[in-house]
Amino acid sequence: MTDVTDREHDDPSERRLVAGWQGRYYEDFQVGDVYKHPYGRTVTETDNVWLTNLTMNVNPMHFNEPYAAETEFGERLVDGTFVIALAVGMSVIDVSMNATANLGYDEVRHHAPVFHGDTVFAESEVLSKRGSESREHVGIVETELRAYNQEGEKVLSLKRTLMVLKREYARPSAARPTGWPEGVGVQPNDLT
Numbered sequence: 001m002t003d004v005t006d007r008e009h010d011d012p013s014e015r016r017l018v019a020g021w022q023g024r025y026y027e028d029f030q031v032g033d034v035y036k037h038p039y040g041r042t043v044t045e046t047d048n049v050w051l052t053n054l055t056m057n058v059n060p061m062h063f064n065e066p067y068a069a070e071t072e073f074g075e076r077l078v079d080g081t082f083v084i085a086l087a088v089g090m091s092v093i094d095v096s097m098n099a100t101a102n103l104g105y106d107e108v109r110h111h112a113p114v115f116h117g118d119t120v121f122a123e124s125e126v127l128s129k130r131g132s133e134s135r136e137h138v139g140i141v142e143t144e145l146r147a148y149n150q151e152g153e154k155v156l157s158l159k160r161t162l163m164v165l166k167r168e169y170a171r172p173s174a175a176r177p178t179g180w181p182e183g184v185g186v187q188p189n190d191l192t
Contacts, residue, residue, distance in 0.1 A: 023097025
């Protein structure tokens with residue numbers, strides 16, 4: 001038996017441009033839908049120290065091991081704003097790839113601490129949606145974002161409201177996905 005794929009037998013002239021995941025548009029959101037975002041992310045000491053230093057967070061709980069060892073947690077905690085940023089970032093692939101603006105983050109709650117070495121997972125639930133009253137090309141979507149550690153313990157929740165493009169205005173295509181300038185990469189006429 002040889003290790004030959006069907007692709008090796010295909011005629012190269014039959015290449016085709018296929019659209020990748022282009023994110024959800026306003027029309028794709030349905031109230032009650034829950035998206036479990038792919039790719040859990042293990043938080044490292046470097047993540048915590050860098051963000052703490054970048055944001056000038058001088059709470060020793062995040063960067064001073066002897067100090068943190070004397071607290072009820074017995075070790076340093078990951079900066080809560082890192083956890084927020086991480087969870088929001090995880091949700092982009094499903095929720096805001098086609099957002100034109102984040103309108104707000106509400107009811108932010110840290111339910112449990114995050115430690116170096118914890119792996120964070122996130123999911124979003126669609127709470128509401130409506131057309132924009134001032135911009136016909138977008139709709140307003142509200143989600144609840146929840147993050148969990150590897151033990152299934154909820155570590156974060158927040159409500160997020162954003163403006164999302166309507167598909168008819170975005171006109172996505174395989175030849176020119178969002179962010180690609182015209183003329184970069186394989187051209188559609190090369191494959192037809």
